[in-house]
Amino acid sequence: MENRNNFAFGRKNFIIMFVGILVLAIGFVIMTMDNEQYGLGFMGITLGPIVVLLGFAIEFFAIFYKDKPNV
Incomplete structure (x- = not known):
């Protein structure tokens, strides 16, 4: 049975989004x-x-960023 993640964003997306929020706050x-x-x-x-x-x-980049699949 395949263990599949059903979330729209991965861990890297959330990290990039958090960085974007920090940059917005700094601005x-x-x-x-x-x-x-x-x-x-x-x-x-x-x-x-x-x-x-x-x-x-x-933030725009974080939304559209897609990880390469592990082969």
């Missing part, structure tokens, strides 16, 4: 650390959103 923290009024400095307008977009790209 939002970077945006809040801006000292300019209303967050209109470099960190609030440029660096933070770029890091958040990177986090979303990691």
